[in-house]
């Protein structure tokens with residue numbers, strides 16, 4: 001037997017929330033939107049005969065739609081296969097220092113996986129006792145900074161002035177703000193990209209645009225930053241965006257009214273759910289996302305997670321220090337949340 005395995009890159013992969021195959025589940029585990037995409041997306045025409053051709057490597061139609069939507073030049077927009085792809089490319093492009101990059105200790109659990117895979121040194125910065133990011137903790141020498149805003153899995157939003165404070169203290173490195181959940185009530189850092197050439201804001205179509213299945217994410221920054229990102233992309237895979245993504249993503253952007261309506265519905269259900277959970281003895285962190293992070297005063301989170309699963313209600317549980325008392329609960333439809341609350345009334 002040869003020892004080829006000695007030369008294999010061994011990694012500990014990110015574990016995504018499960019996508020069970022059973023019907024009739026109440027799926028509150030991966031922060032998908034419970035509502036369908038815009039009718040403009042459902043009715044968009046895809047000419048499948050065009051699949052014989054490569055897609056536009058620059059995805060110009062989609063990039064232009066996103067640029068117009070945010071009122072920036074298209075040279076300031078980068079698109080990718082979900083924000084995971086955009087973030088992975090950003091780690092490759094911008095975190096190229098011997099110094100450790102910084103991110104919160106409780107945050108999106110893909111960051112440390114990318115850092116490990118790409119041999120990027122990192123240091124996690126503890127959230128305060130209320131699970132908030134403290135800007136002053138990010139004022140030390142580092143190789144870059146990344147955090148979600150609102151943070152995940154806490155759902156807590158950082159005020160724009162605190163985001164600015166972090167960028168101001170880190171002008172020699174790239175600061176990435178992952179705004180996967182910002183449409184549900186957070187404060188966007190997009191206006192700051194006009195002022196700071198080292199700020200990259202990353203967004204996704206997976207949550208507020210109900211399009212997790214098509215895989216579209218994007219980043220906005222100044223032209224120089226986007227050029228560096230594109231150079232890495234074209235050194236890796238020219239055709240990240242397929243033809244249906246380009247067409248369907250553009251159709252979604254064209255339906256602002258539907259977008260606002262669906263987001264408002266999710267926000268209203270979040271507020272109602274938060275109140276119901278509090279009445280049942282949960283502490284719920286103040287969420288500006290399409291999920292809540294909640295801990296019961298008596299019942300261990302793991303027990304609730306297991307019992308809910310037996311009833312066909314799938315939640316997310318992170319069995320790690322600081323998060324193992326909590327459940328992350330995606331906001332579903334009102335009916336789904338009512339069923340979940342009914343289950344809890346019996347169980348807790």
Ligand code: PMP
Pocket residue numbers: 081082083084085108148152178180203204205206212216217
């Ligand atoms: N950032 C955060 C904070 C997330 O929770 C997620 C969802 N798992 C993503 C990015 C990636 O989402 P997507 O690749 O679907 O855009």
